[in-house]
Amino acid sequence: MSSSFFIKSKGNPKATKKGKDTSAVKRKADGDASGKNKIRAKKSSKYNEEISSDSEVESPALPKKRQAKEEIEFEETPQEKKLRLAKLYLDQLKEEEERKAEGESFETDHIAGRLQEEVLEQKGKLQRLIAKDLMPPDVSEIRVLRGHKLAITCLAVTPDDRCIFSAAKDCSIIKWDIESGKKLHTIHGGRKGTEDRHVGHTAHILCMSLSSDGKYLATGDMNKLIMIWEAETCKHLYKFTGHKGPVSGLSFRKGTHDLYSASHDRSVKVWNVDENAYVETLFGHQDAITGLDSLSRERCVTAGGRDGTVRVWKIAEESQLVFHGHEGSIDCVQLINEEHMITGADDGSVSLWSVNKKKPLSTVKQAHGCHGDAGMEQPHWVASVAALQNSDTVASGSHNSQVNVWKCGQNFRRLELLFSVPVSGFINSLKFSSSGQFLVAGVGQEHRLGRWWRLKEAKNGIYIIPLKRKPSNAEEDKHPE
Known part of the structure; x- marks a missing residue:
């Protein structure tokens, strides 16, 4: 059974591949002097299909900086993933609380109005102008x-x-x-x-x-x-x-x-x-x-x-x-x-x-x-x-x-x-x-x-x-x- 792995270096990371791995994503490397395609395998739930490295239209060449950024994103550790998901969850909670607060504010204003009417009614000062x-x-x-x-x-x-x-x-x-x-x-x-x-x-x-x-x-x-x-x-x-x-x-x-x-x-x-x-x-x-x-x-x-x-x-x-x-x-x-x-x-x-x-x-x-x-x-x-x-x-x-x-x-x-x-x-x-x-x-x-x-x-x-x-x-x- 074949497996994929990364070799990290200061420059652009290059991946070697043994055997055939259909889950790997193939892209054409930018600035390859020999003209040979380097295959880089990325484990990500975002890409679940095989994209051909020969397809220039579908997969345009990426700048080195962006490549490096994507590489780092895809190399997310379990701890980083947990942190990212936790932040997302907190953002959702914050949005929900804000929506709830808006609704409660409206309801509070409505109740306050009714309570004010009741107080005026008890004092005998309520006079609806009809x-x-x-x-x-x-x-x-x-x-x-x-x-x-x-x-x-x-x-x-x-x-x-x-x-x-x-x-x-x-x-x-x-x-x-x-x-x-x-x-x-x-x-x-x-x-x-x-x-x-x-x-x-x-x-x-x-x-x-x-x-x-x-x-x-x-x-x-x-x-x-x-x-x-x-x-x-x-x-x-x-x-x-x-x-x-x-x-x-x-x-x-x-x-x-x-x-x-x-x-x-x-x-x-x-x-x-x-x-x-x-x-x-x-x-x-x-x-x-x-x-x-x-x-x-x-x-x-x-x-x-x-x-x-x-x-x-x-x-x-x-x-x-x-x-x-x-x-x-x-x-x-x-x-x-x-x-x-x-x-x-x-x-x-x-x-x-x-x-x-x-x-x-x-x-x-x-x-x-x-x-x-x-x-x-x-x-x-x-x-x-x-x-x-x-x-x-x-x-x-x-x-x-x-x-x-x-x-x-x-x-x-x-x-x-x-x-x-x-x-x-x-x-x-x-x-x-x-x-x-x-x-x-x-x-x-x-x-x-x-x-x-x-x-x-x-x-x-x-x-x-x-x-x-x-x-x-x-x-x-x-x-x-």
Whole structure:
């Protein structure tokens, strides 16, 4: 068996060969005075085929310096090879780490942005500027769902914006599929006196709230009762008793199953739905409470009706903040964020508040106009308000056949009317969807809290109002019309 070897010298190394070795690489030596071909064998994985030394085109002559360089490269020792491979491996690792670092940097920036939003949200200072892009919807785009026999008094939108729960003076509760407009479940109301054998309400339902995870639905009625339902199946779970007057406000604390309730008995109660337990009662209002709301903090806000106050209840501190501003009965309240809220009253005004100031930051009087004969004009009562959480957009409803959508000016210093949406009847309840894609109005022929008068031309129903956005500059370029 033949073998190949190298003879090293100071000049160009020359190899001798015994026998025939097909793995050797043959090249024509440069500057060979005798003209004879010297064959040089090179062991390299880079060359695994035989190249003829006679082929001048395929294997041009190499300069001596380059020859020497190649010779040294091919004479790589095992240790040198290990070192070279280790360097390659380290370079690859470095590249991978750099790519990973870039990705992590992007992700970190994204997370940092989200964390900053959450901090602002907790502080009550987050204000997403949405109002500037909103446009009034076409009347033809407003959808109406009908199913209740009497005036709708309250409603709730599921966190995923797929379903609506509505309740009415007919004591019934309906769960709707928003996309199809079909009824998913109906909990029928019972007659007065059938409380013991009827699963459900037997008196006008005045308020409802859905937990932020969509698990529980709570409803309150004129008969002083609070009912707890499994939101997915509408199965009845619990009945809370304890209020001595109609239950007029309900709100789950965001991120928990703690429930706050308000009543015409002037008290606020705290419940733990998971434990099916009563926690405590809070006193302070001097008249029937007409509305209640809460967010993530362990506190809630209430509208005190004719006592003319709005109160912020700090549950943990066992204290309350009292606010004055409206001239009439304050009938509705909603939190915009943890430190700002919107209220409406039967004096026709809508007010914007900060929990750090005892007086409203801004008030719009006669927000929905007036009615009656000249000289005897009365403002349209504001029956409902809604806020798109952590934004600059709020809405109000009355019985002047319009829902008003408002912009909160910078730092919540003023209210500016964006547009009005025609809706006939008493707007007893308003809710924005979580995404801000639509506004839902619960409409009735009568006011939710009484029967002062009736609008015969109105129809009891749920109005789904799309919130259209102005096209971006790119879209405007595409659609100049």
